[in-house]
Amino acid sequence: MARIIGSMSASHVPAVGNAIARGLQEDPYWKPFFDGFTPAQKWLAEVKPDVAVVFSNDHGLNFFLDKMPIFAIGAAPSYPSADEGWGIPVNDPWPGIPPLSWHIANHVVEEEFDPVICQQMLIDHAVCLPMACFFEDCGRNKGYRPVKIVPVGINTVQFPMPSLKRCFEFGRAIGRAIESYPEDLKVVLIGTGGLSHQLEGERAGHLNKKFDTYCMDCIAGDPSPLLGLSNVDLVEQAGTAGLEFMNWMTMRGALLGEVREVTRTYHIPISNTAAAVQVLEQLPRLAAAAE
């Protein structure tokens, strides 16, 4: 059976793609950010996942406002990226695993969630940059593809959006789906985006270290205090783009067992963002406990 070995969460900022393209990993501005991935890379070298299920939000590359799904599941054999409007080099595609994607889709619909299923999907910086940092040694080992991916898209762009509670429960269903997949695969969950930042309005530049720390504590420990938070409350605390924390909550929902925090870093600012990296290991569980 497939097994979820843990989760990795990381902010996604387009400027990181620019920094990778320019080889700035050792630059004083960027080094504290990129160095935050080193413990995660060491953990990955030990646990060697086969698949990454990646929770993120599209920023106007794959989806437009003509059709904006609340939840979307990729079921493509390959996920290319593309120019997002800034002309920086495009990342190589990531391979998909359609049988697992369809298994997840079937399972979550049985549990009464209704995602859009995408047999073609472009992945933007929200997928490509955390993947580059975790798996391609922050862009130094470009094109390295040790895992297949299942991208899960969450609408954090346009109200109405799913609540944190709904995201968490959707994640729960995805976790149960993964753990009922018959093939022996090691699966790592990746949640991208956040933490606090706001790009637009007279309040641009809003950051909230105290709240972000609280969120990371809840992710590492008990996430239930966050379930009652409305999306507008989340904006008030973490800024409009802090809504991307929904991706983290969906990811956290899919961790069905006990977890241990492997590493955490938090750095302000990367571009206008409070940039975080957090890795949790899920402790092995008895099969019966998974029911």
Next chain:
Amino acid sequence: MAEQKQIFGTYLFGAEAAQKGYALNNMCFTFNDKANRDAFLADPEGYCRKYGLNEEQIKAVLAKDVIGLLKAGGNIYYLAKLTGIYGLNMQDIGAIQTGMTVDQFKAKLVAAGK
């Protein structure tokens, strides 16, 4: 409803803005393609009209008025593709919107991490 609670200087992108800003955001969506970015730069106003922007939106685009673009229904993830054409990064945009210099805006970000 989401829009009921007011947060200073914050534009929640929902039913009203999504409808009002549709043409503007649609134009920005085309900027994923370099040929479209070049066509915009060759004739910004003509490109805006081709995509059906209203006068308020065209005025804000030409003036690089980010707050005006938000009030006209722009979504920041799409507007970032427009401001990118002008070579403005997120600190430049932050400074424009908050009335600070870019250095002041950057200093504000750094201070939040202390």
